[in-house]
Amino acid sequence: DQQVKQNSPSLSVQEGRISILNCDYTNSMFDYFLWYKKYPAEGPTFLISISSIKDKNEDGRFTVFLNKSAKHLSLHIVPSQPGDSAVYFCAASAGAGGTSYGKLTFGQGTILTVHP
Amino acid sequence: KAGVTQTPRYLIKTRGQQVTLSCSPISGHRSVSWYQQTPGQGLQFLFEYFSETQRNKGNFPGRFSGRQFSNSRSEMNVSTLELGDSALYLCASSYRDGNYNEQFFGPGTRLTVL
Numbered sequence: 684d685q686q687v688k689q690n691s692p693s694l695s696v697q698e699g700r701i702s703i704l705n706c707d708y709t710n711s712m713f714d715y716f717l718w719y720k721k722y723p724a725e726g727p728t729f730l731i732s733i734s735s736i737k738d739k740n741e742d743g744r745f746t747v748f749l750n751k752s753a754k755h756l757s758l759h760i761v762p763s764q765p766g767d768s769a770v771y772f773c774a775a776s777a778g779a780g781g782t783s784y785g786k787l788t789f790g791q792g793t794i795l796t797v798h799p
Numbered sequence: 800k801a802g803v804t805q806t807p808r809y810l811i812k813t814r815g816q817q818v819t820l821s822c823s824p825i826s827g828h829r830s831v832s833w834y835q836q837t838p839g840q841g842l843q844f845l846f847e848y849f850s851e852t853q854r855n856k857g858n859f860p861g862r863f864s865g866r867q868f869s870n871s872r873s874e875m876n877v878s879t880l881e882l883g884d885s886a887l888y889l890c891a892s893s894y895r896d897g898n899y900n901e902q903f904f905g906p907g908t909r910l911t912v913l
Contacts, residue, residue: 717901725844726803726889726904772842776900783833784854785847785893787902792841 686710687775689790690733696797702760704793706773709754713775717787718747718758721770730771731758770794801826803892803905811911817878820908824871824892831873832902833865836887845888848873877910885912 688707696702704718714735719727733740733747733756739743740747746759760767774787804823812818822861824831833845844857848867871892877884887909891902 713906719904723904724909726891726906728806729901729903732901743911774842784849785830785856785902786844787832787834787842788844789834789842789893 822890845882
């Protein structure tokens with residue numbers, strides 16, 4: 684039962700253009716969402732997050748959009764740079780307490796390649 | 800501020816052996832979570848510790864265990880290793896208790912079981 688899904692295994696974008704990475708979830712208890720970037724042989728690096736009380740959060744070139752009714756979130760990177768080439772994971776957590784403590788549920792990841 | 804550190808970075812074991820992995824969280828972080836990453840299953844939650852107490856556990860067999868020390872450092876142990884335990888084991892620490900917590904990951908320990 685995959686509660687967080689990233690349906691695009693890979694995405695290829697030209698430098699300077701927008702990268703849009705998508706994520707869908709099924710668990711309506713999820714109320715906090717995060718995006719991580721991962722390079723080979725390294726741990727995931729936190730990029731940006733959004734709580735369910737918001738529908739948008741921006742940090743520099745990164746913007747995350749949340750559509751709760753569609754159970755969908757997306758990460759926009761503008762402009763894309765070759766150094767952004769990595770695997771991107773979306774993750775979700777469901778409140779605090781009980782079976783939620785310290786638990787992030789991850790999608791399968793999307794490989795982003797930004798061409799110069 | 801130093802990041803999350805994990806030791807060792809690489810480990811090779813044979814079936815039936817046991818292994819202990821170590822994680823030092825970011826200074827001041829009291830919550831430590833462990834994850835297993837494999838090509839087939841992705842990133843799967845193992846367990847979480849806070850103030851030396853395991854508060855949450857994922858869907859893994861009892862061969863997987865952990866503990867946390869008073870300085871928030873954590874260890875995880877896998878006994879009776881199986882080939883399927885070959886994976887990248889990631890540790891993450893978090894500052895605040897409760898929800899809305901970013902987790903910061905270490906570089907991982909790559910375990911290979913032969």
